[in-house]
Amino acid sequence: MxxxxxxxxxxxxxxxxxxxxxxxxxxxxxPPVLEREALDPARACGIEGFAPLKASAAARFTQAATGGDFRLWSCALGATDDDRDSLVHFTVTQEPALVERHRADDKDRSALLTCAGRPTLVQVGHFFGPREKPGRDDLRPDADLLTGLADAVADQAGCEQE
Known part of the structure; x- marks a missing residue:
């Protein structure tokens, strides 16, 4: 390729x-993409303190994430190993065009941090598919997912929240 x-x-x-x-x-x-692996509910996507599942979650989730370089990082969580059923993805980037796009984006699914003096976009998004997919109810609401991700990234990378 x-x-x-x-x-x-x-x-x-x-x-x-x-x-x-x-x-x-x-x-x-x-950064290399990690192989799909079982989700650690208290350290999702390799980020200490990031817990995207509700306490009552019973579904077995898997994750695929890039390394810990938050200049361009992403992670996908799914309730099954089939990509069609992936439920949610997370992105952290310092790409200027994407950071600028945030200003017109859904504020409930994206936030800005300042990491190493640069604006850094944090986003939560869902893959297409009906809301009734298996495991969807095991995820925290989008606002909680965004807050949890932004807080965990800020703590791990020493970023400031805007």
Whole structure:
């Protein structure tokens, strides 16, 4: 896949007259994606203190998350191993275009932090699908998910909440 993207980038930069070719190998700064693993209810997505499930949750959730670099981080939780049934995803990014987009986004599902002096977007979103999917009732409400994620990221990364 990296070779395909690199070739496409080379051709696009040549067509548009952009400077320089794409890198020959993908940059090593992208965090690796962890294999899908069982969810630790008190340390979801590898973040200490992040607990997205209600105390009464009975469903067995799994998670897939990138590493702990919050410049571009994401995690998906699901009640089954089938991606179609994934219920919720979390994103933390310092990408300027996405941070700017926050200003027009749903404030109940996104918040801004300041991490290492840079604005940092924290978001909670749901994959498509009916609300009645298995395990959906085991998740905390969106506002609680957002607050829990923002607090846990702020604590772990030493960020300030805006």
């Amino acid at each position: 990296a070779a395909v993207l690199t070739t496409a980038a080379d051709r696009l930069t040549g067509t548009l007259g952009c400077s320089g070719p794409a890198p020959a190998t993908p940059p090593g700064t992208a």
